[in-house]
Amino acid sequence: xxxxxxxxxxxxxxxxxxxxxxxxxxxxxxxxxxxxxxxxxxxxxxxxxxxxxxxxxxxxxxxxxxxxxxxxxxxxxxxxxxxxxxxxxxxxxxxxxxxxxxxxxxxxxxxxxxxxxxxxxxxxxxxxxxxxxxxxxxxxxxxxxxxxxxxxxxxxxxxxxxxxxxxxxxxxxxxxxxxxxxxxxxxxxxxxxxxxxxxxxxxxxxxxxxxxxxxxxxxxxxxxxxxxxxxxxxxxxxxxxxxxxxxxxxxxxxxxxxxxxxxxxxxxxxxxxxxxx
Numbered sequence: 454x455x456x457x458x459x460x461x462x463x464x465x466x467x468x469x470x471x472x473x474x475x476x477x478x479x480x481x482x483x484x485x486x487x488x489x490x491x492x493x494x495x496x497x498x499x500x501x502x503x504x505x506x507x508x509x510x511x512x513x514x515x516x517x518x519x520x521x522x523x524x525x526x527x528x529x530x531x532x533x534x535x536x537x538x539x540x541x542x543x544x545x546x547x548x549x550x551x552x553x554x555x556x557x558x559x560x561x562x563x564x565x566x567x568x569x570x571x572x573x574x575x576x577x578x579x580x581x582x583x584x585x586x587x588x589x590x591x592x593x594x595x596x597x598x599x600x601x602x603x604x605x606x607x608x609x610x611x612x613x614x615x616x617x618x619x620x621x622x623x624x625x626x627x628x629x630x631x632x633x634x635x636x637x638x639x640x641x642x643x644x645x646x647x648x649x650x651x652x653x654x655x656x657x658x659x660x661x662x663x664x665x666x667x668x669x670x671x672x673x674x675x676x677x678x679x680x681x682x683x684x685x686x687x688x689x690x691x692x693x694x695x696x697x698x699x700x701x702x703x704x705x706x707x708x709x710x711x712x713x714x715x716x717x718x719x720x721x722x723x724x725x726x727x728x729x730x
Contacts, residue, residue: 469487497702
């Protein structure tokens with residue numbers, strides 16, 4: 454995939470850059486940290502059964518002009534295009550999410566991440582993994598703990614693959630398994646279709662939202678809103694009704710919501726299912 458960004462100046466401005474920075478490791482670190490704070494992870498489209506196009510014009514329109522975020526195929530494809538436009542050697546790779554289950558599970562390849570090479574060293578860069586997104590690039594060859602502005606992460610080898618782990622509550626939890634085999638645009642299209650439209654997709658009929666900031670993460674899982682602060686207990690509250698959820702989407706995650714009744718109705722149905730469950 455070659456970069457075709459038409460709105461590069463606006464994209465850089467959203468990330469706090471007045472001009473294109475050099476393709477250095479310092480730049481990559483700043484871009485990843487700022488991206489996870491500026492562009493929310495969100496699954497509004499899969500909740501309301503809307504199509505999720507991942508061509509660059511559609512991604513730029515949604516993220517830069519419509520005030521929205523997205524999930525990995527949207528956020529990381531935009532980030533990949535940005536890196537390529539800035540002169541980084543970068544390409545997309547895919548992985549299998551195992552968070553919350555056995556790490557040897559053969560789940561579908563539904564997570565898109567970016568592999569970046571800086572001065573001959575390979576790094577994993579990810580701005581689209583929801584509430585546990587790494588906020589700094591991770592050196593692929595490093596086997597020890599790697600610090601980020603938020604949690605500690607670790608990359609372990611497993612046969613011909615890597616396992617990404619995060620240290621949460623004193624425990625190392627596996628997030629996803631990936632390898633570095635080349636991927637084509639059609640691989641991303643197939644994975645994106647599964648995530649957005651397949652009945653067994655974990656995002657279908659669900660509302661998941663996440664955003665980072667200095668020392669904190671905010672998450673929303675349907676009607677459950679939480680703020681996680683480094684070194685402190687999480688603050689959680691259950692939201693009552695679709696209007697309360699939409700207010701949090703606007704005020705806490707900075708999202709501009711689509712017009713029309715579809716979103717409110719879909720949130721109402723989701724909350725009703727949760728109440729019965």
